[in-house]
Amino acid sequence: MYEKIKLPYQFDELSSYISKETLENHYNLLYEGYVNNFNKVLQDLENARLTNNYDNIKALEKDLAFQGGGAILHTMYFENLTPQKTNISQSLKRKIEEDFGGINEFREQFIKSTSKIEGSGWGILGYNKSLNKLIILQVEKHSNLSIWDFIPLLVIDIWEHAYYLDYQTKKEEYLNKTMDIINWDVVSKRFNER
Numbered sequence: 001m002y003e004k005i006k007l008p009y010q011f012d013e014l015s016s017y018i019s020k021e022t023l024e025n026h027y028n029l030l031y032e033g034y035v036n037n038f039n040k041v042l043q044d045l046e047n048a049r050l051t052n053n054y055d056n057i058k059a060l061e062k063d064l065a066f067q068g069g070g071a072i073l074h075t076m077y078f079e080n081l082t083p084q085k086t087n088i089s090q091s092l093k094r095k096i097e098e099d100f101g102g103i104n105e106f107r108e109q110f111i112k113s114t115s116k117i118e119g120s121g122w123g124i125l126g127y128n129k130s131l132n133k134l135i136i137l138q139v140e141k142h143s144n145l146s147i148w149d150f151i152p153l154l155v156i157d158i159w160e161h162a163y164y165l166d167y168q169t170k171k172e173e174y175l176n177k178t179m180d181i182i183n184w185d186v187v188s189k190r191f192n193e194r
């Protein structure tokens with residue numbers, strides 16, 4: 001069973017950046033739905049194995065990637081935001097400087113890249129083991145345009161439900177504001193444990 005995390009802050013604690021209403025719907029309805037559907041598809045796959053009935057395998061595998069991606073990325077997103085001031089670790093800071101030229105350059109590329117995703121999706125900073133490099137990915141929906149051997153570190157939800165009520169079509173403004181509430185303790189920890 002995949003379980004949703006407890007939100008590490010109150011619904012109104014990010015309200016200068018993301019409204020209580022947006023966050024409440026996002027966490028209570030959307031996230032809950034992905035977690036439930038993810039568990040359902042895991043159960044359906046188990047049933048398919050037990051009965052040796054793979055008639056729906058194509059749809060199940062597709063749903064596994066979609067619901068699983070939705071559940072896991074939402075966990076990471078809620079976890080990597082915070083109302084507190086946090087600090088980036090020295091090792092992650094050095095790696096960002098090495099791979100992007102600096103924190104500001106990273107931020108600029110991350111915002112530009114994420115705001116240009118076609119339709120719904122996620123902006124993701126991650127670590128690619130083969131390259132030993134931090135890279136930014138645009139992920140469409142929850143599961144398209146991914147790459148193997150990649151460890152996500154920082155994720156931003158750019159589906160309309162995450163920002164539209166507060167920012168309408170101003171995606172860059174949502175991203176700029178959200179980059180100010182990143183929990184760098186969490187992101188640095190993910191980097192250290194890569």
Ligand SMILES: [Fe+2]
Binds near residue numbers: 074157159161162
């Ligand atoms: Fe979302």
